Amino acid sequence: MDWLQRIVRLRQWTRNGTRAPHKPLLLLYALGRFQEDADRELRYSAVEGDLQRLLAEYGPPNRTTPAYPFHHLVSDGVWEVRTDRGPGSPGSGLRELRESGAAGRLAPDLRDALRREPVLLHRIARSLLDLHFPPSLHGELCEAVGLDLEPAETGRLSAARRQRDRRMRELVLTAYEYRCAFCGYDGRIDTVPVGLEAAHVRWWAFDGPDDVDNGLCLCSLHHKLFDKGVLGVGDGHRILVSQRFVGHSPAARDHVTALSGRPLIGPQPGAAPVAADHRSWHMRQVFHGSPRPAATPRVADAR
Structure with a gap:
């Protein structure tokens, strides 16, 4: 059998x-x-x-x-x-x-x-x-x-239905100029990018294509939060943050909740932005709850 x-x-x-x-x-x-x-x-x-x-x-x-x-x-x-x-x-x-x-x-x-x-x-x-x-x-x-x-x-198996396009990572990272589309992180060791990944918006496991318009260049943190439904991409290619996310530390505020309502960083001119049908799938199938209102920029304390 x-x-x-x-x-x-x-x-x-x-x-x-x-x-x-x-x-x-x-x-x-x-x-x-x-x-x-x-x-x-x-x-x-x-x-x-x-x-x-x-x-x-x-x-x-x-x-x-x-x-x-x-x-x-x-x-x-x-x-x-x-x-x-x-x-x-x-x-x-x-x-x-x-x-x-x-x-x-x-x-x-x-x-x-x-x-x-x-x-x-x-x-x-x-x-x-x-x-x-x-x-x-x-x-x-x-x-x-x-x-x-x-x-x-750890490799893919013959039971899998189709093969990934190994070029996608390089194409997506190039389209976003090697910067996280959410926070702008662009770390490298010498000339090698570190902590940057090509995220599928519509998951590959659910027929998401290996195309630039189904990809985002994200840092490791924001890739994980995107796949866990904490973050999403809404109309106007603005960042969405789930109301279910709770984080009271300055790090949680600065790296997550403060992103709400910000426009994506990239892609560069001539590269395809995330397609509406892929954004819609992610919102229906991955994003948790309702989006938070756009974050209000903090004003420095008067001295």
């Missing part, structure tokens, strides 16, 4: 690029638990909090429940659920899963395959990461679910 292909073909609700990472997140969490104890069952009432936090941090902006993937992943042939009454899921309702003592784990055939071929776990995990999340989130997501992946397995 080709488990990688089965993972690629997970049944998910999709429409117009809508993100639905519920099943991938549950599978990544289950793989992390499998590494700790291959025979351990995950009782829904015990792991619901963990799964809810994963959905809140790495899922779509709208509120959702981990009960849905816990029940529906069974139909993909990679997951099984039993209750205190015996095999089978009681349904996708929170109350049913809690009160029935529902517990889930990877399907028996998949567990056997993972025991025979340990590298398969790493390949499945990398496929899930590549197909559903941007690279900027892979490392911290592995930490969040307790996955320890081998460095040798």
